[in-house]
Amino acid sequence: MNEILKVENLSISFGSNHVLCGLNMELYENEVLGIIGPNGAGKTVLLNILSGILKPTAGKIWFMGEDITNRSIVERTRKGFGRTFQVPRSFENMTAYENSLVGAAFGGDCKEKDCLEISSDILDLIGLGRQKQDFARKLGLLDRKRLEIGIALASRPKLLLLDEVAGGLTESELTDVLEIVQNIKAAGISVIWIEHVLQTMVDGTDRVLLLAEGRDIIHGLPQEIMDSKEVEEIYLGTDE
Numbered sequence: 001m002n003e004i005l006k007v008e009n010l011s012i013s014f015g016s017n018h019v020l021c022g023l024n025m026e027l028y029e030n031e032v033l034g035i036i037g038p039n040g041a042g043k044t045v046l047l048n049i050l051s052g053i054l055k056p057t058a059g060k061i062w063f064m065g066e067d068i069t070n071r072s073i074v075e076r077t078r079k080g081f082g083r084t085f086q087v088p089r090s091f092e093n094m095t096a097y098e099n100s101l102v103g104a105a106f107g108g109d110c111k112e113k114d115c116l117e118i119s120s121d122i123l124d125l126i127g128l129g130r131q132k133q134d135f136a137r138k139l140g141l142l143d144r145k146r147l148e149i150g151i152a153l154a155s156r157p158k159l160l161l162l163d164e165v166a167g168g169l170t171e172s173e174l175t176d177v178l179e180i181v182q183n184i185k186a187a188g189i190s191v192i193w194i195e196h197v198l199q200t201m202v203d204g205t206d207r208v209l210l211l212a213e214g215r216d217i218i219h220g221l222p223q224e225i226m227d228s229k230e231v232e233e234i235y236l237g238t239d240e
Contacts, residue, residue, distance in 0.1 A: 001028035004190050005050075005159060010059035011214075012042075012049060019045050021214040023059070027159070032181060032191040034205035034222065036198065038234065042214040043194045044086070047161045050192070051083045052076045063159070077107050082157030082189075086164045088148040090136040096123060096147050097132035100154045107155025118154060125187070126150045126180055142173045149180060153189075160184060162193040166200045178204045202226055210234065 005027040012020045019042045027033050037043055048054040050061065052073035061069045068076060090099045100119040104110055110118060123132045126146045131139070136147060145165050152160060166177050174197065181204050184191060195201055201208050202222045209219040212234045218225060225231060 001031065003027070004029050004031075004064055005192075006060075006062040007050075008060045008062070010046075010049065010056050010061070012045060012054060012057045019214050020049070020056070023211075023214065023216050025209060025216055025219070027190055027192060029190055030185060030188055031207065032185055032193060032205045034201040034208040035192065035194045035211055036196070036201055036208060036225075036231075037211035041211045043211055044163060046211070047083065047163055047192070047194060051081055051161055077155055077157075080156075080158030082107070082152035082155055082160040084145075084148045084152050084160075084162050084165055086167065088144040090144065090147050090151060092137040093135060095133050095135055096128050096139070096143075096150070099136055099147055100132075100150050103151035103154030104156075107152075110156075118156065122150045122153045125153065125183055127176065141168055142176060145169070145177070146180065149184075153184070157189060160189050160191045162191060162195075164195055165193075166195055166197040169197075174200060198226060 003026050007023055007025045010020055010023040035043055045054065049056050052071060060067060063079060068079065097119055100122050101115055104115040104118045123129045126149055128143060128146050128150060131143065136144065139147060149165060166174055169177065178200060181191060193205060205222050207219055208222045208225040210217045210225060210230055217234060218228060218230045
């Protein structure tokens with residue numbers, strides 16, 4: 001597989017608080033990489049750096065062979081980054097279709113006819129095709145999370161950053177999220193997925209990386225990582 005993203009010695013500090021400390025990682029084309037870790041490990045900060053919201057103190061970010069460390073949010077979106085947030089940020093008084101259309105028009109920078117087609121296709125992909133005329137404020141939690149993903153996908157990204165999209169969902173709803181992620185992968189989009197719901201990491205990823213105290217502790221196949229001593233001691237808080 002070809003490497004689509006490479007992070008080298010990535011660090012960021014807020015005063016004396018060292019949030020990320022020399023992080024190294026890579027992501028390959030058409031891969032779903034799960035990132036787990038305890039609260040305060042630096043997971044969301046990592047996504048904020050990758051998407052351009054924060055600037056690292058040190059280190060490099062390479063995307064499709066290009067150094068994008070100092071690129072803006074808009075530039076990264078144009079190059080193929082999509083991003084969701086823990087709390088859905090849809091426009092409450094707009095329909096699901098209109099929200100998707102905004103993502104396509106401003107994120108994807110497409111022509112009007114293309115934006116209309118993209119928006120419809122995305123809503124079908126995420127399972128909101130029948131509710132495209134529903135206002136975002138009237139959607140349930142699962143559908144709001146679907147829409148959050150849909151808005152990010154509407155910009156036609158090559159890389160999608162998912163930030164805890166499974167949080168607060170029921171077991172049956174998690175199945176729906178896993179199906180969406182698999183559909184995204186099948187569409188040829190690479191994914192970095194941060195999640196606290198460990199079952200989604202086992203069932204929905206190709207590799208898992210354990211992050212703790214801003215450092216990449218261990219990475220590998222999902223079940224191997226979940227069964228590792230490092231996860232027991234650092235993530236689950238046990239000590240044999």
